[in-house]
Amino acid sequence: MKMKTRREFLKGASLLAGGVILAACAPKATEAPTTAPTEAPKEEKPTEAPKEEKPTETPKEEKPTEAPTEEPTPEPTPTPEPVVIRVLMADQPQLEPQLHAGGNQANLCENIYETLVAFSVDGTEIVPELAVSWERVNDYTFKFNLREGVTFHSGDPFTAEAVKYSMERYNEANEAPQLSQYPWGTTTIESDYVVTVEHKEQKSDPIFLKRFAGIGGHIVNPRFAEEVGLEGMRTSADGTGPYKVEAYDRDGEIVLAANEKHWNGKPAIDKVIQTAVVEPATRVASLLAGEVDFADAIPPEQVPVIESSKLCRIESTPTNRVVFYPFIVNKPIAENKLVRQACNYASNFEAIIEFVLAGRGDRVNALMLPQYFGYNPNLKPYPDDVEKAKALLTEAGFPNGVKLNMVQLVGRLPNDKEVGEALVGELKRAGIDITINLVEIGAAGPVLWENPNPEHDLYSISWGNGFMDGGYGMDYFVSTSFFSTKSTQYNNPEFDKLMEDAAFELDEEKRRKLYEQADALLYEDCPAIWAYAVHRIYGVSKRLNMVPRPTERVNFFEMSVNA
């Protein structure tokens, strides 16, 4: 009897479980329509917005009325399968092209919007984009001849008015003072396809032209931007770029469709579906499972895993981001140049790059990289020389070594924590005893910039130089810069003078010389331990062709897929 009762109970329990599961599923099914519409309209608005432009396209819509006469033709033409790729990033950005400072957002927007001029693939040259040519009118004014016949995704024509509107757009934005790298200026429309832009302060700015290729230089459609407002620009877009936004869901997928009318021809990839996962291990798993064609920010230790897969491979490139460890130079020990030099001789970044970063990094001599304007080719990275480091410490009056506190920022770059820990071990060989303090990147502000009496003697930081110019890279150590006044306290009048002279020097050769001298000065004075240039590592499916850019931009137009 008892056995029967238990069986009956088990049956009952399983029925109950089944019922509960069914019940659990049922409300989901009914809830779906209630939740979907609340999200859907938001997403659909942007994609529908361009449809409002249909009136301008009406002549095309009339074509179908003629089409039926042609349609009955017996043989259906085989339509080629659209080429779709799936892309996995570390975070899902918004679509606002100008008012932001995020790398991933810039990545996405560069596929949708365009600038007057752009960086070449290797990042060293300025090439035409929406401007076909340009000339320097005077020390602080540029004249641009615009590309004719270009249209926005909505069908609106691109003219000088759009340039003026775009340049004035961030002038009026609240957060204007933040955007120091923008081409601030006054835009004058000369004709439909000619504009001049005058530097806001009427100063000569050697990198003024490069600023037009940056985030601030994106050209938006005035009518669209006014129509959707700042809010709408975050979730919808109307650019002239090779891709238009088909669907946008920040919490799900961003779907980009090829702009078939693009002035540079139709992109090889018809559709790009972008999603985001923060966890690197999941991004790698998605790649290995064949779910995606492209995964961003692959950790160096996962490189062999991907390389051993039949489905995918690694594409990596040196970038314009340099890691270094600035000293607080008014602290008792760090103020001594010999100690700072000793740290450079004992840091052995050669080995750290090889073993901690799996070779995915480049040794640097100081803040400048070979591809930057003003790089001094005569400087060689500090060699690993422990004896020399010890001798320098003795000369500095510290024969028994020194003790220093170091802040290592973590969570910004691949293996940053491990790099810091390895550095501690390397420096110890020369008697430099480092106490390491790991600080999450999010908490960097209070520790590094808002602390007038910091405990640390040095800290880790990375600096991306989008303009690849000494003026933007070495600014970090100018005595009046934010970083010098708030943290390093570095004050070298000779270096300041070189940097100031270069900032207003329009003669390229003279300016190059000035930066080379400034570079040599930093190299010798060691206001930091010069560490390495970061490599960007992508996981890519074997069918996808791409060339990674040192500017860290991901350009879908340059990609294609093997048949």
Added chain:
Amino acid sequence: MTQYIIKRLLQAVVVIIGVLFFTFALLQLTGDPARATLPLDADPEAVEQMRQKLRLDEPIPVQFYYYILNVLKGDFGDSLTYKHQPAREIVFERLPATIQLALSAWITIIVTSLIIGMIAAIRRGSIIDNISMVFAMFGQCLPSFWLGLMLILLFAVTLKVLPTSGRQGWDLRYLILPTLTISAPSIAVMTRIVRSGMLEVLNKDYILTARSKGLNGRVIFFRHALKNVAIPLVTLYSLQLGGLLSGSMITETIFGWPGVGLLSVNAIGTRDFPIVSAVVFYVATGFVLINLFVDILYTYLDPRVRLQGKEVS
């Protein structure tokens, strides 16, 4: 009874004010919010303007007053990452995903732990009991980041039957792995609690009496035993729901599940304080409300609570 509910309501209000104070204090401790709002190389002038805008030049009590006033209006300020967008709006956008995962995990926890726990209790000492207890122990021991990644490797990379990550509305395939990951530890805990609770009740005198009266086993089990075990279980299951609704930072991060947990991780990383304080406030308030609901529900489930109230009055 009414007095009891009023008392619980007042307690809830005190807790929420405490949470507000705690969030405000944390904001003060994490450095200059004006600096946090602006980029590193912003002009001192811009910083000063921002300080005035955020009322940081006022005394701390005045700042707290304005903070509470704004929170009551649902205004936590604009997100620093998503410019010009109120933090509240962003948190609300992420809530459906977290609620979906929480409910899915909650149902999984209840169904699984009840079934396994009850079977283990009925068949105490049997192989089923032993196996289920070993699994319960495993569930408790395995860290969710490890379990999540292992599930991805097994079901998505090797077997290719489920997707690795993401959320596609109500496509259940995307829900399975995060649900398993998030519910595993709770299933383990609850199975053990159901089993021990059931065993305790099954050994009570009134069950023996019922058995001696010759009552049907099913009647004894469902009418007399389960009803009495249900009282503590309701509390525990509800608390589980509260925890799940706060969003699992680890599970959501691993599976790229666009919920409140993932939002918090990103917001902490970018020092997006308006979002962090909005998340803390809504999660804490949700937790307090669920607790309040459970306390009130308790008075209906357990007559002793009601009677106690009467005696006091």
